[in-house]
Amino acid sequence: MGLTERTCVVCHGDDHFEVFDQPTEAIIGIGDIGYHHRIQICRNCGFVFASPVLPEEKILLFYEKMSNYEHPQSDGLRPQAEKNQILRYFELINKRFPPAFKGKALDIGCATALGLSLFRSRGWDVVGLDPSPKCVELSKKYYDVRVINGFFSPQLLEKEKPFDLIILCHVLEHLLQPDKVIKELGDLLSEEGVVYIEVPNLLKPYAPKCYFGFEHVNFFTPTSLANIAEANGFAVDSLSCFDNGPQVSPFYPVLAMTLRKTKQKFQMKNDMGEVLPVIEKFKNESGELVARLQATVRKILEKIPKGRLALWGAGIHTSQLLSETDLGQAEIACIFDNDLKKDGSRLMGYPVEKFSGDLEKIKKRIDAILISSEASEDIIYNQISYLEDHGIKIYRLYQRSQPG
Numbered sequence: 001m002g003l004t005e006r007t008c009v010v011c012h013g014d015d016h017f018e019v020f021d022q023p024t025e026a027i028i029g030i031g032d033i034g035y036h037h038r039i040q041i042c043r044n045c046g047f048v049f050a051s052p053v054l055p056e057e058k059i060l061l062f063y064e065k066m067s068n069y070e071h072p073q074s075d076g077l078r079p080q081a082e083k084n085q086i087l088r089y090f091e092l093i094n095k096r097f098p099p100a101f102k103g104k105a106l107d108i109g110c111a112t113a114l115g116l117s118l119f120r121s122r123g124w125d126v127v128g129l130d131p132s133p134k135c136v137e138l139s140k141k142y143y144d145v146r147v148i149n150g151f152f153s154p155q156l157l158e159k160e161k162p163f164d165l166i167i168l169c170h171v172l173e174h175l176l177q178p179d180k181v182i183k184e185l186g187d188l189l190s191e192e193g194v195v196y197i198e199v200p201n202l203l204k205p206y207a208p209k210c211y212f213g214f215e216h217v218n219f220f221t222p223t224s225l226a227n228i229a230e231a232n233g234f235a236v237d238s239l240s241c242f243d244n245g246p247q248v249s250p251f252y253p254v255l256a257m258t259l260r261k262t263k264q265k266f267q268m269k270n271d272m273g274e275v276l277p278v279i280e281k282f283k284n285e286s287g288e289l290v291a292r293l294q295a296t297v298r299k300i301l302e303k304i305p306k307g308r309l310a311l312w313g314a315g316i317h318t319s320q321l322l323s324e325t326d327l328g329q330a331e332i333a334c335i336f337d338n339d340l341k342k343d344g345s346r347l348m349g350y351p352v353e354k355f356s357g358d359l360e361k362i363k364k365r366i367d368a369i370l371i372s373s374e375a376s377e378d379i380i381y382n383q384i385s386y387l388e389d390h391g392i393k394i395y396r397l398y399q400r401s402q403p404g
């Protein structure tokens with residue numbers, strides 16, 4: 001598969017070097033492709049980005065087919081942690097406008113449009129944009145919000161402009177050309193309008209190993225986010241850093257920035273000196289974690305006969321685990337996943353299936369299940385721990401106690 005080479009999208013310099021390599025050999029919906037997510041830093045401005053990356057059409061197909069943003073388990077209704085995230089930016093954005101202001105809002109990558117429904121309840125005119133047809137349907141069903149199905153393009157929004165507010169919540173880190181998108185927002189935004197951007201905060205990478213997932217191709221700091229905005233017709237109006245935690249989605253530290261249009265020119269800043277030690281620390285912690293996971297996996301593989309272990313979870317965590325531990329070469333019975341979209345596919349040759357719940361059949365096939373998820377480990381454990389009463393051992397990777 002041909003990969004796409006990238007250069008720095010902030011300063012457009014081409015002097016960068018690799019700071020991290022995240023093997024992600026197989027990805028559901030894309031294939032067993034031997035991919036490595038290679039993370040680069042720009043010497044000229046300090047921006048951190050992935051290159052080379054999967055071709056854009058492959059990534060877009062993945063978002064269309066495998067999108068998790070429609071929340072299949074809850075049929076699109078947002079869990080409380082996501083509501084908290086949306087309520088917070090709703091308050092933050094409202095402070096950037098005069099009291100009782102009513103304008104027109106656009107949410108790019110709006111998922112099921114809860115955020116937009118809040119603005120509408122204050123009298124705003126709202127429209128969403130999302131690549132997932134399911135999200136379009138659920139936005140209508142739950143909040144009666146109109147959502148255009150597609151990826152961002154100014155042509156798609158020509159008839160809708162101007163907007164007084166454009167929201168890009170956890171979108172910019174996914175785009176191969178975020179610079180181009182920001183520049184194009186200028187033409188869609190009213191003169192007094194505000195752009196709200198929320199992205200992960202690279203200065204606080206949330207979890208060893210997991211931070212540089214293949215879906216993210218840009219890794220922003222307050223400096224690089226300001227640089228890219230200022231290079232494309234905007235000035236920083238406000239910056240907030242939130243650590244989030246278990247009560248607020250996406251659970252890890254984020255940057256929230258509001259921007260306004262300007263004709264002013266800015267000097268680009270370079271924060272490489274601040275970023276490199278953060279990545280060095282991350283690299284060390286990731287190395288330690290992978291070694292620990294490998295040791296745990298080996299212990300499990302020694303205990304469970306060949307072909308009698310199943311994994312639970314066919315997401316990015318499993319892709320990385322299969323790439324970085326002996327599980328890749330072990331004989332796994334299958335990979336269970338609740339997501340029906342994944343049912344019937346394969347990950348590194350292993351079949352992915354929905355858990356049938358038929359105990360007799362399951363006992364004939366497997367002796368143990370290893371939960372392969374960090375963020376959802378507890379939720380999954382609560383769902384399947386009853387199997388232990390029926391002689392199926394459940395292993396967890398992140399809880400303190402080691403497998404017995």
Ligand SMILES: [Zn+2]
Nearest residue numbers: 008011042045
């Ligand atoms: Zn640069």
